[in-house]
Amino acid sequence: MFSDNHKTAGVAYPQGFTAAGVRAGIKKNGNLDVAVIYTEREAAVAGVFTKNLVAAAPVHLSKIVVNTGTAHAVVANAGCANACTGEQGVKDAEKMAELTARELGCRADDVIVASTGLIGSNLPMDKMAAGIKDAVSKLSKDGSVNAGNAIVTTDTYSKACATEIELGGVEVRFGAIAKGSGMIRPDMATMLCFITTDADIDQKLLQAALREITEVSFNCVSVDGDMSTNDMVVVLANGAAGNKKIVDKGADYQKFYDTLKSICVEMAKRIAADGEGATKFITLNVTGAKSFADAKQVGMAVANSPLCKSAIFGHDSNVGRFICAVGYSGVKIIPEKVIIKFGGITAYEKGLVTKFDADAMRKVLAEHDIVIDIELGLGSAQATVYTCDLSFQYIKINADYTT
Amino acid sequence: MFSDNHKTAGVAYPQGFTAAGVRAGIKKNGNLDVAVIYTEREAAVAGVFTKNLVAAAPVHLSKIVVNTGTAHAVVANAGCANACTGEQGVKDAEKMAELTARELGCRADDVIVASTGLIGSNLPMDKMAAGIKDAVSKLSKDGSVNAGNAIVTTDTYSKACATEIELGGVEVRFGAIAKGSGMIRPDMATMLCFITTDADIDQKLLQAALREITEVSFNCVSVDGDMSTNDMVVVLANGAAGNKKIVDKGADYQKFYDTLKSICVEMAKRIAADGEGATKFITLNVTGAKSFADAKQVGMAVANSPLCKSAIFGHDSNVGRFICAVGYSGVKIIPEKVIIKFGGITAYEKGLVTKFDADAMRKVLAEHDIVIDIELGLGSAQATVYTCDLSFQYIKINADYTT
Numbered sequence: 135m136f137s138d139n140h141k142t143a144g145v146a147y148p149q150g151f152t153a154a155g156v157r158a159g160i161k162k163n164g165n166l167d168v169a170v171i172y173t174e175r176e177a178a179v180a181g182v183f184t185k186n187l188v189a190a191a192p193v194h195l196s197k198i199v200v201n202t203g204t205a206h207a208v209v210a211n212a213g214c215a216n217a218c219t220g221e222q223g224v225k226d227a228e229k230m231a232e233l234t235a236r237e238l239g240c241r242a243d244d245v246i247v248a249s250t251g252l253i254g255s256n257l258p259m260d261k262m263a264a265g266i267k268d269a270v271s272k273l274s275k276d277g278s279v280n281a282g283n284a285i286v287t288t289d290t291y292s293k294a295c296a297t298e299i300e301l302g303g304v305e306v307r308f309g310a311i312a313k314g315s316g317m318i319r320p321d322m323a324t325m326l327c328f329i330t331t332d333a334d335i336d337q338k339l340l341q342a343a344l345r346e347i348t349e350v351s352f353n354c355v356s357v358d359g360d361m362s363t364n365d366m367v368v369v370l371a372n373g374a375a376g377n378k379k380i381v382d383k384g385a386d387y388q389k390f391y392d393t394l395k396s397i398c399v400e401m402a403k404r405i406a407a408d409g410e411g412a413t414k415f416i417t418l419n420v421t422g423a424k425s426f427a428d429a430k431q432v433g434m435a436v437a438n439s440p441l442c443k444s445a446i447f448g449h450d451s452n453v454g455r456f457i458c459a460v461g462y463s464g465v466k467i468i469p470e471k472v473i474i475k476f477g478g479i480t481a482y483e484k485g486l487v488t489k490f491d492a493d494a495m496r497k498v499l500a501e502h503d504i505v506i507d508i509e510l511g512l513g514s515a516q517a518t519v520y521t522c523d524l525s526f527q528y529i530k531i532n533a534d535y536t537t
Numbered sequence: 538m539f540s541d542n543h544k545t546a547g548v549a550y551p552q553g554f555t556a557a558g559v560r561a562g563i564k565k566n567g568n569l570d571v572a573v574i575y576t577e578r579e580a581a582v583a584g585v586f587t588k589n590l591v592a593a594a595p596v597h598l599s600k601i602v603v604n605t606g607t608a609h610a611v612v613a614n615a616g617c618a619n620a621c622t623g624e625q626g627v628k629d630a631e632k633m634a635e636l637t638a639r640e641l642g643c644r645a646d647d648v649i650v651a652s653t654g655l656i657g658s659n660l661p662m663d664k665m666a667a668g669i670k671d672a673v674s675k676l677s678k679d680g681s682v683n684a685g686n687a688i689v690t691t692d693t694y695s696k697a698c699a700t701e702i703e704l705g706g707v708e709v710r711f712g713a714i715a716k717g718s719g720m721i722r723p724d725m726a727t728m729l730c731f732i733t734t735d736a737d738i739d740q741k742l743l744q745a746a747l748r749e750i751t752e753v754s755f756n757c758v759s760v761d762g763d764m765s766t767n768d769m770v771v772v773l774a775n776g777a778a779g780n781k782k783i784v785d786k787g788a789d790y791q792k793f794y795d796t797l798k799s800i801c802v803e804m805a806k807r808i809a810a811d812g813e814g815a816t817k818f819i820t821l822n823v824t825g826a827k828s829f830a831d832a833k834q835v836g837m838a839v840a841n842s843p844l845c846k847s848a849i850f851g852h853d854s855n856v857g858r859f860i861c862a863v864g865y866s867g868v869k870i871i872p873e874k875v876i877i878k879f880g881g882i883t884a885y886e887k888g889l890v891t892k893f894d895a896d897a898m899r900k901v902l903a904e905h906d907i908v909i910d911i912e913l914g915l916g917s918a919q920a921t922v923y924t925c926d927l928s929f930q931y932i933k934i935n936a937d938y939t940t
Binding site: 185186187188189215217218219220252253254255362363440441444445447448450452453454455457458460461462466467468469482484485486487524525526528529530532533 | 850936
């Protein structure tokens, strides 16, 4: 579904969208750090934002833009989060929108603003102004790769994808870029993700779809249990494909919804797989729960357990730590009903750590992708949670990431 | 208050108590691994236990002993947790009590049983039987150091203390040993701690005092956010001091309570300071909260944040991560009212990261003991939470601690 060809096209794959990423000197290492995504045709906009009470200035501003229902552009930077920056931070975020709007010839409240990076320092606005001007001048159908690289921080690679579907004989395209890495956890988008589509869809339906989908994609990822001040996922739908506008939850909506969901799940998985210092990508399938919320809570307890995560780093199933985390998750489990499997091999059942084939288990744990099934035996609800292991490198990155 | 002299006396410091620790071959490294604490005079017993739904067999058994109100002995081992061991685990825990009771000439339901170590494997009962026999034969007033060493796992040192007070002209003594290290977190004792006293006190008062005190001592410690299957704190009070029995909440009770609290807080602090891989001991004073529960919740969000903990490991205040954790704690804080100080130096105030003296901050963060004040500005309740940093060594210990 997500071919490499499409991936490089990213957010500029849908008709009417262009993108750019430039070096403005905001990142200390001199890498790309300012991105602009643009659609001349007005787009319906939807967004989901961090629930952290210490939200950054750009989060507050972008919520207002989403509330207007429409947008023409996204401007984003990495290297400075513009969080805990008070009045100056608010002015700087507003200025980013104004500068972008002036260059593009749209209104400032048509510009989504996002920042990521170090908390507590002010944006260098002279560099930002030059960067925005430069980025707008470079907007193109080939600009998504640079835009994607301009929003990463400690990510080891930029996350991007693109795909298309047919709605009533019309091709409708989707593209996305995202950054993740540290401060990734439940209960919010927990990263930056920008999704573009040339579908024509009612804004309220788009917002409702995004909110639902976020719950089973980005909100099911945990790298370290921390929730960032700057997280957002934003969708722009500009209608350039010319499909019959989606105005109700019919067949076209379902097709659109499924595609948006598959993009969000794909990006969520890539964010987990590229968690800070990750050497393993872990998929936790929690089944047999009484509700989705219960299943997710159990999955998150395991995903947030340093003991479970460092066991996987050490290629050790140590299922005792996993059933222990299930036991303190807060969900009323019955230990004797729980079954835990690593790569299909049962390691815990009927209240006991089972005797399994150690060689087969070693092979499972030597893989990069580890699938852990946790069957609760209490109901029929399920959730899938994505995470990574906890390695020396995580500590190194976060002890050295200096203020 | 807690002299080194007293510390070596530990749980055998109060009149009528003896202790021993022996090598039974349960720990792979051949260290001391079976401990017995004994009082010939029947003691009032109180206990607080893990809330983990996957509690180990000895936890279930010891709860029953506490419910009888009296006890004569504690038998504990390290190296095998006897958790997730099903029916066999229950039988083995019962057998530990029976073997100890037989050697001591008391009833099996007078013996508190505790185990710590790897989850999921069965106790080697032949070794255990020989170990218990050996330990009982070695019970003495000098045995507390060995008993303390017999209950540690990845602890780098055994925690012990002892002290005395005067109640109505009579000297009343207290002693304690504890183990902590990994799987240390809120919501329970989260470790093993055995406290002895020769005070004469009503069992129900003792139990109520211990429960209250646990909330502000052991339940305010977090090393890694994991909650163990085996945690318990148990107090034995044998009345050998001959004080006028404490039967109500008068002056004697208050003096007893304050002493028991200071012991529990001291042991909690030592457990945090010796968290797995810890290079720093962190005290989080959360003030200005609307309730103790709110203050504790904020402190725990910081104490459980890998980002905050690895920043301290890297000698970096990075206050953005701290206010971020305060923001997602779930407590309704107002970012502009929060003040965060490291060693008395204000790093965050009025919604902003402040400009502080970097040299002075470096000195604060170079110390082993770091005090962080978080003032919420919302009320007058407070809580103190104890934790440690997150280091390479934590990962090494937990990746290598093999099943």
